[in-house]
Amino acid sequence: MKWNELAAQPCSIARSVAVVGDRWTLMLLRDCFLGVRRFEAFEQRLGISRSIIADRLKRLTDEGVLRKEAYQDRPVRHEYRLTDKGLDLHPVIMAIVHWGDLHYAGKDGPPLIHRHRACGCDFTPVQDCSECGETVTARDVEVRAGLGLAL
Amino acid sequence: MKWNELAAQPCSIARSVAVVGDRWTLMLLRDCFLGVRRFEAFEQRLGISRSIIADRLKRLTDEGVLRKEAYQDRPVRHEYRLTDKGLDLHPVIMAIVHWGDLHYAGKDGPPLIHRHRACGCDFTPVQDCSECGETVTARDVEVRAGLGLAL
């Protein structure tokens, strides 16, 4: 399988990974959720080649994850903001952060702390069942084919 | 920044992405959670170069996400199984699947359906606050530096 065929697979992982499953793309999205919006800022934070940043931002914009918005005229300058589709990636980013916190944090604890505004507590993300509300672990899940699985 | 420097960043995303933030790695992990364990099976399902599969499996094994276990002698053959650290990635995979289901499922619905054994219902993963149990969205979260953020 080649990379561009991934998006055509009848698998939601494959389709998602085709859009965001890239090292630098995930780092860009992290920064987006931290409020970074400008090309220059992405470059400074990541320290990678401008061409890569331009390419990834364009890809995310084409996919509707980010949108480009003018923040000034004379000269026109744009910033990149998460769309609703992009905001939907929040659980993905939080899940990745949490895995890193669990397994790679040093003795000082995690690099970033997340506070839930609604309850005011520092928290970690927990994955629950949409139906019963209980926490779901890998062993609790049974997978079967859905109608969307056209092979 | 180069790729190998990512793991050294004081950022849980960077550290996680250094391990699993790769297209084929994520696809391999999907298959692991679906019960695939043998080299041959990974190859057939992904249809990619054996060298890539060998490389990614080795990397995941070195990182303690998978472990290699003999399932027969004469000749010795190994299968790859998720460790506890690997099982901890379940929320990450589920979050990615769910995003794909939301935005890329066709009119027939998602390719795979997940059932929660405990309650017997088909479900989607929901991300809740560990403290108050309420659903968390991107706008509900406030981020601040933790002690682990050594810059």
Place this chain on the structure above:
DNA sequence: CTGACTCCGTTCGAAATTCAAACTAAGGCT
């Protein structure tokens, strides 16, 4: 005991990606 088959990799050269550094562009400031 020879040859075919299974499963799990490794090796190799070609193709694609990534990189840093230079270049473009459009306007502002002094």
Place this chain on the structure above:
DNA sequence: AGCCTTAGTTTGAATTTCGAACGGAGTCAG
């Protein structure tokens, strides 16, 4: 006029990734 800012694009060399062929360790059939 000359330099600064922000946001890219271009370029050619270095690095990765890929597919296809090869290797190895053992089984099985004749």
